[in-house]
Amino acid sequence: MASIHPKDNILTSRLRFVKKPWIWVPFTLLLVFLIILTQIDLESIKESLIEKVSSETGLKVEIDEIGFGFSGGLGLQCKGVKVSTPKGNHYSVDRLDLLAAWSPLLSGEFEIKSAALIHPVIKLEIPERPQPPIEKEKPEKDNKEKPEDQPGLVSSKTLQSTTSKIKDTPLTIDKFVISDGQIILTHPGGTKQLLLNVDGTFKLNRAEGMDILAKAVKVQTGSIIFEGDGTVSNLGADNAGIAMNLNTGGFALKEIQPTLQFFGVSLQETPLQAIDVDRLLLKAEFPLNSLSKMEVLKKQMTGHIDVKTRNTILKPGYSIETLEGEATWENGVLSHNFSGTALASEFNLNGKFPFSGLDKDSISRVEWKNLDIGKLPLKEGMAWSPTQGKVSGKLSLTGPLTQEKSQLKGSVEFQAEGLVLKPANEGRPIEMSRLTGRGDFDQGQLQHEIHGNVWGSAFDIKGKVGMDNPVLNSTINWTGLDVAQLPSGEGWQPVEGKLSGTLKLLGPTPAEGEKFPGQLEGSLKFKAQNLKLQNADSALSLKQLEGSGDLKNHQVNYDLKGDTFDGTFHSDGRIILSASGASPPVLNNKIEFSHIDLSQLLTTSEKGNLSGTIKLNGPLPDAENLLTGKLRIDTSFNVTDLSMSAGSVPLNIKHLEGKASLKQGKLTHDLNGSLxxxxxxxxxxxxxxxxxxxxxxxxxxxxxxxxxxxxxxxxxxxxxxxxxxxxxxxxxxxxxxxxxxxxxxxxxxxxxxxxxxxxxxxxxxxxxxxxxxxxxxxxxxxxxxxxxxxxxxxxxxxxxxxQKIELTKGKVWPMNGLILLVGDLRPESGSYHLKFKGEELQVEELFPKHLMGSLQFSGAMDGTLPQGKDEPGLPDYSRDLSGDIKFKLVDGAIPELGTLKNFLTLLNPTTALNAQKKGLSYDYLGGDFKIVKGVVHTDNFEMISPQINLNVVGKANLVDDTVLAQVKAMPLQMLDKTIKAIPLLGAILGGGKKGGVIETYFKVHGKLSQPDFTMQAHKSLTEKPGSILKELLNLPKNLGSGK
Structure with missing residues (x-):
């Protein structure tokens, strides 16, 4: 068997593959379809498309390029599309994909089944948001009228016109897709722009009616993204409706503010200051025709919202850390259930809100736990501000949210612990260990019950309070209040004691501008034990104090009694308050006190007992006008065994009683006692x-x-x-x-x-x-x-x-003689005038150590008493002293020489020594003195004495304490007698003149209080030797002439 070459095998296989029909038939059909497409005239389709769109929409359309496209199927692809509206708005699309129907396309017609816009750009000019008109204040009757219907979101005419245009438009588009679209919004004549990025798919369903479906719609502005879908069903029919879903991934208030500002929406007058939205889901359904009637929209719209926020701050500083919950609305009622934390407190908020009509009942329930009251942003200037404490409670309200609060019902419960209230001044804060309460609100009244502990006292408050015009009907009970913890103030402060009592208040609280108490009525009963009051200087102790009182029609009636200072007191009466506050209170009171221990009442009292009565009747004056005001004060009292000090004066009053009445500044009194x-x-x-x-x-x-x-x-x-x-x-x-x-x-x-x-x-x-x-x-x-x-x-x-005080018939009788005085004094200026005369006096009775002898004097003086000096001296009295004095002393002596000793020593030491031992006797001592402004002048002051004769001429200044005088002293009386017996000796010694050694001159000068004596040699013996010699030489002549 001959072998086959591998290449031959491959060729044989390919031939077999080609011969199979399912392989080559599609290619053949594709080739045929391409051949058919080459026969289509795209330019004619372009012109047809432009003409059709322009004629049916009124838009001006330009297309730069058209060709086949295969995005989503075989269709046409347009590039460089530009559209202009009759109002001047412009649209552009980078690429427009049109999916056409096959049969009309093969026959040369173009029917669009769907359209896709790639990066469309739309520029829209929208008008500025109109400012709301300034509302004028309407008369009260207008405010009570039924409010007008609110306008809808879209007018009925606009809604019908738009619906007709969409329904009657012959366009066959079933699907409309927008990708990477941009909408640029501007204001006429403005430079601000708002960019919206849009994506979405829109479908039209014309099966039984017309439905418009929107899917995967995405709108973005800045970092904020809104996504959702929606449906418009049965467009054009009576039952046309809208349904939509909307959600966002989150945004902050500061991110959306530029968008709000572009549309003219301001948040300055809203309480919102900051918010972070983490989640927002919104679903809504409503009939299309309800857009033209707001009330219909509120009633027929149904929906659901799911929201979650953080870091919300509301004016004036309230913070909501978190908020999460959902709400649904149906049949005009919003059912909500939210929870979160605010001011470090957890809270829940739920209920129902009838936004379709405020006259319908709403239900709201709020529950909060452990609210830190110290974080509340309370306004400044409050008399008392909470600084510490935790409060929990719940609140529920039911009824229509109208101004008629009487239709609203509600209840509240709260518990507070560790509450501390701090005063605006530097006073002591109030600490409440516990405070609980509850209340029910119905028919405009709040029935409340509050229990707590403050200042060591348990208290409760029960009653009713009206809300529209607050009317009180409350009772406050407290027991064992420690008064030492009360806030401090001025004057008397309680420092010890326990106080219990009951206070009832009934009636409206004083309105704005109305003085207390207004129409408010009340009553008070209290009892205090071991009460001690203290002020800056003294203390007051009350072993027991109890009383009662009531307030009604601006009149206070009270009855007060207690014991203090080992005695008792009782006071009752009435106080009438001014309704306007322009007049002072009017008193009609009586105070009785018995056996008050004054040693406890007065710090200056050692003992004493006081009993009495005081009555007050009339308006209460200011403190400075207490004695001159119109308040009448009547009192009677009895004091026994009082021992006290009034300043530095000790008072011992065995008994003092009396009565007094003060009326309009006049005190009528009648007092008697022993002291x-x-x-x-x-x-x-x-x-x-x-x-x-x-x-x-x-x-x-x-x-x-x-x-x-x-x-x-x-x-x-x-x-x-x-x-x-x-x-x-x-x-x-x-x-x-x-x-x-x-x-x-x-x-x-x-x-x-x-x-x-x-x-x-x-x-x-x-x-x-x-x-x-x-x-x-x-x-x-x-x-x-x-x-x-x-x-x-x-x-x-x-x-x-x-004007003056005049002295007449003044007589002074010493033991011998008489002194007569006449004068006057002018108190205002201090000037005086005095005349005096003394007869048959013995000078030793007036100046026992200085002079002896019979005295006579007379004279007059004028002067001014010194002013403003506590202890004036001789210079002060002498400064304005003027006058004349004349005195005469006979047959006397000078027992003590004083400064005269120095003068006699200088004259003759022997004479001075003898006078010092025996005193200096005189036959005459006196003269005339004239005083001018404190300076004493004399030219005839003379002393005639057995030892010496003196003549003084000069002056002494009493103000400056100075003296300047000349004294002529005569020799001893024995020499004088010798000269008289032998005249020739006198002529020789006298130098032919009178004087000779008989007289000697001295100068007195220096201080008047301690004068200096200086002999004047040129007038005394030292200047006369030549004169004596001359007389000796002339002696024969004189003898011969008989001289």
């Missing part, structure tokens, strides 16, 4: 003015001791008693100044008065009847002792006018 070892009574009126107090009172004293007086003024008597009956009328002294308008009538008599080293046996002051401009006071003092000086009596009559 300082005597008795006292005062009766009359005090009138209070803005800057002064005027009196019209009678003061009666009976042997009241004066031991306390030096504590008030150092010059007051330290011992003695005072008795008198005095009527006081006029302004009382203020700032230690006595007004000249103050008038006194009556008498005061002091006995055994002691002023340090001075005593007065009796002192009588008789205030005579006064006129409006004159007051006369007769002063009479008996048995006066001033240190080592004694006086038998002093009498003086003072006439006091507003």
């Amino acid at each position: 300082f070892g005597g008795n006292m009574a005062v009766k009359g009126d005090l009138t209070f003015h803005k800057n002064k107090i005027t009196a019209d009172s009678n003061l009666m004293l009976n042997h009241v001791g004066l031991d306390w007086a030096p504590l008030i003024h150092k010059s007051a008597p330290s011992s003695g008693t005072v008795t008198g009956n005095l009527k006081i009328k006029g302004p009382l002294p203020t700032d230690e100044k006595i007004s000249p308008e103050l008038k006194l009538k009556g008498s005061l008599e002091g006995e055994k008065l002691v002023f340090e080293n001075r005593t007065i046996e009796t002192a009588k002051l008789n205030f005579e009847e006064s006129t409006s401009t004159l007051t006369q006071v007769q002063v009479e003092l008996d048995k006066i002792k001033l240190e080592d000086k004694n006086f038998k009596k002093v009498i003086a009559l003072f006439k006091i006018t507003p």
Whole structure:
């Protein structure tokens, strides 16, 4: 058998394959189809297509190139397609694939079964969103009218026109595909653009009606992608409907804001500040014709939404960390069920919401757990702000969501733990260990019940509150409240004690601008034990305090009683409050107190007991006008065994009782008691003015001791008693100044008065009847002792006018002689004038250590008392002093020489020594003195003495303490007698002149208090040797002439 070559086998196999019909028949048919296609005129089809589309749609169409395509089957492929609308919008498609029907194509006609747009670009110009018109305020009656129907999403006319165009369009397209499409939106005349990337497939089903199906639709703007599908069924029929599904993979609010801003949607007036959407699924079905009527759309639309969000922030700072849930709507009702976390608290929200009509009942339920109340973004400036605490609770509401809250029903329950409220000031915070409550809301009223613990007290609040115009009907009970934990304020503060009570409130709360309490009524009952109040200076302890009161028609009635300071008190009455707040409260009260221990009430009191009554009637004035206001105060009191100090003055009052009435600035009083070892009574009126107090009172004293007086003024008597009956009328002294308008009538008599080293046996002051401009006071003092000086009596009559105080008939009786005084003083300026005269006096009674002898003097002085100095001295009194003084001393002596010793020593040491031992006697001492502005002048001050004669001429300045004078001193009296016996010796010693060695001159200068003495040699013995010699030489001549 011959072998076959391999190549021959291969060729034989190929021939067999070719001869099989299922191989070559398709190729043959394909070749025939290609031959047929070459016979089709594409240009005519292009023109036919352009003409058909333009005539049926009104669009201007341009196609750059047309050919066959095989994408999805055999069809036509158009490139460079451009479409323009009559309104100026432009469309372009990079490639348009058209799938045509075969039979019309073979006959030269072109029927499109489907179209695919590859990268179409559509530019649309949409108008700006119109701004909503500014709504004008409508009259109240318009607001009550039925609201107008809301317009639909699409007008009925537009909806019918669009439906007709789609249904009547003769295009045969069954499928429409968009790939990588772009829609560019712009505004007229604007530069902003919004780019939308679109992909999707749309099918038309004309079997029984017309259905439009959208599948795999994808719309993207920026990073946000929306995907879904939808159906428009029975288009053109009455039962046409729309169904759609939409979902997104997630987006943030900041990512969608550019899109919202392009369409003119602003979020500034919405509470939403930030949100991250992780999941959003939306399904909806509704009739097509409902798009033209919003109310119909709300009622007939059904749907479902599934959402999940994170990091939601709402104004003014509320945060919702997570939110997840779903909602369905059907028959105009939205049923929802959401859960999440907000402000670190878990919450659930579910219910039903009738968005098709607010007049229908809605159901809402909210439940939250462990809400951190310190994270609530509360507004600033609140009086109390929560800073700590956890709150859990639930809330349910049922009823229509209209402005008529009376149709809404609801209930609430809550529990709070560790609640801390902090005040706006620096006061102590309020801590509540527990707070629970519940409430039911029905017919516009909230019936509530709250229980809690605060400040160590258990409390509960029960009642009703109206919501439209809050009307209270509540009762608050508390027991064992620790008052020490109450917030601090000004004035008296509770620091100890327990308080229990009940407060009831009934009526509307004060409206805006209305003063408390408005129409609110209330009542209060309370009881406190071991209560202690403290202020900056003192404390008040109340072992027991209880009371009751009620508030109605701006009137408060109260009854209060308690015990304090080992005594009891009781107060009741009425307080009328102003409805507008423009007027002060009006009081009608009575306070009774019994056996109050004053040692506990007053820090200056050692012991004492007080009982009495106070009545208040009238408007309450400001504190500064308490004494001059219209509030009437009536009081009566009884004080026993009081021992206290008034400043530095100790007061010991065995008994004091009285009554007083203050009315419109006038205090009528009647007091009597025993104090300082005597008795006292005062009766009359005090009138209070803005800057002064005027009196019209009678003061009666009976042997009241004066031991306390030096504590008030150092010059007051330290011992003695005072008795008198005095009527006081006029302004009382203020700032230690006595007004000249103050008038006194009556008498005061002091006995055994002691002023340090001075005593007065009796002192009588008789205030005579006064006129409006004159007051006369007769002063009479008996048995006066001033240190080592004694006086038998002093009498003086003072006439006091507003301008001056005049002294008339002033007489002073020392132990010998009489001094007469007349003068006046002008208090306002301090200027005075004084005339005086003394006769038959013994100077040693006035100046016992300095002079002895019989004294006479007279004179007058004018001056001004020093002002503004506590302890003025001689220079202060002498500065404005002027006047004349004349005095005469005879047959006396100078027991102590003082500064005269220096002068006598300089003149003759022997004379000085003898005078120092025995004193210096004189026959005459006196002269005339003139004072001008504190400077004393004299030219005849002379002393005639057995030892020496002196003549002084000069001046002394009392203000500057200086002296400048010349003293002429005569020699010893024995030499003078010798000269008189032998005149010739006198002529020799005198140098032919009078004087000789008989007189010596000295200069007195320096300080007046310690003067210097200087001998003037040119006027004394040292200048006369030549004169004596001359007289000796002339002696024979003189003898001869008989000189």
